[in-house]
Amino acid sequence: MGNEKYVAIVGAGITGLTAAFYLKQNNIPFKIFDTSLKPGGVIQSKRNDDFVWETGPSTGTLGKPEAMELFEDLDLELLETAPSIAGNRYIWKGKKLHPLPSSPISGLLTPLFSWKDKFGILLEPFRAKGSDPEETLASFVKRRLGTSILNYAVDPFVSGVYAGSPETIIPKYALPKLYALEENYGSFIRGSIHKMKEPKTERDKKATKKVFSAKGGLSRLIEKLTEKIGLENMVLGVKDFCVSLNGNSFIVNANGTSTEFSKVVFTGSARRLPEAFPFLKENGLDAAFNVSYTPVMEVAVGFKKWQGMPLDGFGALMPSKENRKILGVLFLSSLFTGRAPEGGAMLSVFMGGIRHPEYLNFTDSEVYEIVKKEIQETLGQKDFSPELFEITRHSMAIPQYDKNTPARIAAFAKAESMYPGLLLGGNGIGGIGMADRIRQGKELALRILS
Ligand SMILES: Cc1cc2nc3c(=O)[nH]c(=O)nc-3n(C[C@H](O)[C@H](O)[C@H](O)COP(=O)(O)OP(=O)(O)OC[C@H]3O[C@@H](n4cnc5c(N)ncnc54)[C@H](O)[C@@H]3O)c2cc1C
Numbered sequence: 001m002g003n004e005k006y007v008a009i010v011g012a013g014i015t016g017l018t019a020a021f022y023l024k025q026n027n028i029p030f031k032i033f034d035t036s037l038k039p040g041g042v043i044q045s046k047r048n049d050d051f052v053w054e055t056g057p058s059t060g061t062l063g064k065p066e067a068m069e070l071f072e073d074l075d076l077e078l079l080e081t082a083p084s085i086a087g088n089r090y091i092w093k094g095k096k097l098h099p100l101p102s103s104p105i106s107g108l109l110t111p112l113f114s115w116k117d118k119f120g121i122l123l124e125p126f127r128a129k130g131s132d133p134e135e136t137l138a139s140f141v142k143r144r145l146g147t148s149i150l151n152y153a154v155d156p157f158v159s160g161v162y163a164g165s166p167e168t169i170i171p172k173y174a175l176p177k178l179y180a181l182e183e184n185y186g187s188f189i190r191g192s193i194h195k196m197k198e199p200k201t202e203r204d205k206k207a208t209k210k211v212f213s214a215k216g217g218l219s220r221l222i223e224k225l226t227e228k229i230g231l232e233n234m235v236l237g238v239k240d241f242c243v244s245l246n247g248n249s250f251i252v253n254a255n256g257t258s259t260e261f262s263k264v265v266f267t268g269s270a271r272r273l274p275e276a277f278p279f280l281k282e283n284g285l286d287a288a289f290n291v292s293y294t295p296v297m298e299v300a301v302g303f304k305k306w307q308g309m310p311l312d313g314f315g316a317l318m319p320s321k322e323n324r325k326i327l328g329v330l331f332l333s334s335l336f337t338g339r340a341p342e343g344g345a346m347l348s349v350f351m352g353g354i355r356h357p358e359y360l361n362f363t364d365s366e367v368y369e370i371v372k373k374e375i376q377e378t379l380g381q382k383d384f385s386p387e388l389f390e391i392t393r394h395s396m397a398i399p400q401y402d403k404n405t406p407a408r409i410a411a412f413a414k415a416e417s418m419y420p421g422l423l424l425g426g427n428g429i430g431g432i433g434m435a436d437r438i439r440q441g442k443e444l445a446l447r448i449l450s
Contacts, residue, residue: 006030008243008252008259010276011267012234013041014434017225018070018441019265019448024229025073026449031261032229033063033254037237037441039226042397043434045217047387051346052217052339053300055392058330058348059086059213059314060434061302065206067435072104074224082211082335088313091156092322092378097309104143112153125187134403137174138166144188156317159327162432163294163398165320173409176400207435211314213336243277250421263421265444269293269396270408270428274342277422280415288411290404291428292355293396295357296327299349299371302388306345308381315348316378325359326351326374346388349374354400360393367391399428423447 005030008014016032017039023030038044042056059082062068071079090097093112101107108118127144135143137158141150150166155429158166162174171179181191214220226234237373238254245251250264266276270291274281279290315330330348333340340346349371352359362370372384412424430440 004350006261006265007265008033008261009267010034010241010243011041011426012036012039012236013267013437014043014222014225015427015437015441015444016041016265016267017067017222017229018438019267019425019444020229020233021074021225022071022442022445023448024233028445028446028448030233031252031259032234033238033241033252034234034236035238035241039234039236040219040222041393041423043218043222045219046390047217050344051300051388053302053332053346053388053389053390054218055298055300055346056394057218058332059211059335062206062208062210062212062435063433064119064435064439065203066439067212068206068208070442071212071351074221074228074255078214078220078224080213080215080336081312082213086211086335087310090313090316091152092316092324093152094316097316097378097407099313112148114146114148117148121147121189125190127179127187129182129186133172134170134406135172136167137169137171140179140182141166141172144182151321152319156319156328159320159353159355160315160317160350161398162400163296163327163350164400164402165354167403168354168400170402170405173405177326185319208348210336215336216338243279245279245419248421259278263423263448265423265425265448267425267441267444269399271396271425273424279419283415283416283418285411285418287404287407288415288424290408290411292400292402292404294354294398294400295352295360296394296397297351297360297367298369298392298394299351300320300384300388300390300392301347301349301371301375303381304341304344304387306340306343306381306399307383308345308375308379311345311379318378320355324374324378325356325370326378327353329375329379344407347375347379352356360395364391398432401432 003322009020009032010143012032012034020032044055091100099108112433141154152167154309158164181188185191185194200262242251243250249260251258270289295448311334317328318324327350332348333346375381425440425444
């Protein structure tokens with residue numbers, strides 16, 4: 001048995017790679033293990049002569065300073081931020097796309113929301129604070145803003161980000177900043193005004209609403225991290241991986257060999273915890289694994305010549321009330337350079353989610369026909385003959401921060417206190433967005449350093 005008193009990181013997604021990068025910067029020896037053959041986890045960009053597309057996440061938001069810091073520490077040249085049109089979001093209602101309002105005037109004029117809710121916003125600061133911290137997002141929004149805002153702003157947002165439903169998501173865990181506005185200030189409007197007035201440190205200012213990718217696709221970020229970390233520090237395509245205990249150390253069994261480590265960091269999906277750490281199962285920590293992941297189908301559709309509506313925004317979302325077959329379309333080539341030829345378009349179409357997991361069973365030709373009809377009807381591209389059409393099915397795409405979340409958070413903490421040296425991360429805790437993942441990866445490294 002090898003005896004290497006250093007850190008084992010389980011998972012070479014953005015979380016594990018960020019943790020490894022900061023350990024490397026601080027000369028802490030580590031080894032990353034992943035059952036996948038390639039680093040990046042769900043981040044996998046692809047390219048051909050005409051297009052660059054994503055099969056996992058397509059864009060992130062620089063909403064945490066750690067995300068900007070990672071680019072600064074790696075290579076700022078790598079960062080690509082979307083132009084201001086990324087602020088334009090379209091919502092489907094009554095056979096038409098409408099811009100999501102971005103100002104009080106457009107809020108008043110939009111057909112998306114009812115007059116009752118438009119004027120009701122004025123009363124939001126005076127509405128009573130909720131009393132149930134486990135209240136669903138649907139009830140939270142209905143109570144503070146009204147049903148039409150739930151149906152035509154929040155529901156499509158939740159589809160777009162979580163492929164989930166406001167009926168199951170709990171804002172305290174999924175949208176902690178929004179939850180805190182009511183909790184701390186009694187109102188979204190009052191809270192937002194307070195927040196705007198609060199002095200910001202230079203570090204706080206690094207967190208922005210800017211939409212980001214990496215130049216040439218998100219995999220460039222993974223390639224840069226891999227280069228800095230060193231492939232020699234990764235064991236990819238690992239077989240028979242599991243961790244056992246040996247006093248205060250951990251024995252990592254992989255590819256038929258056992259190595260002792262003093263610390264183990266987990267960054268995979270919570271569902272896969274028992275596979276990596278069978279000893280957790282025997283200690284009543286099952287709540288740690290309890291996370292539902294929504295299935296998502298992502299279809300990359302590339303056109304050398306785009307003749308539909310101007311793609312002057314981030315994308316279009318379909319509220320569940322409108323009963324369309326797709327969740328939404330992201331206008332990738334409008335956000336980042338080099339994704340499609342001049343005059344063409346690269347779109348990411350999303351289907352499935354919590355409401356229609358069965359769509360992932362459609363055959364490729366059924367998916368083609370659905371996407372064709374949806375793009376023709378919603379974006380007006382009558383001649384549907386894309387040069388690129390590629391389907392990626394994610395059976396476990398996005399973890400839902402639902403009613404199981406508090407028990408999961410408690411079980412993570414309990415496991416860490418029962419087994420000092422075990423650090424549990426991954427997107428079952430701490431947020432699903434790439435900026436959340438980068439923050440967690442850095443925090444895991446800092447915990448080891450301290
Ligand atoms: C289709 C899709 C679209 C998304 N869109 C966006 C978006 O637009 N913006 C955004 O910010 N976020 C988006 N997300 C979410 C975001 O991409 C993820 O939360 C994030 O990339 C997860 O990174 P991670 O490193 O935590 O996990 P992962 O990328 O899942 O990596 C974990 C790694 O751990 C390995 N692993 C797990 N268990 C074990 C084990 N037991 N033994 C060995 N190895 C193991 C896995 O093989 C994997 O490689 C999207 C996600 C998906 C799936």
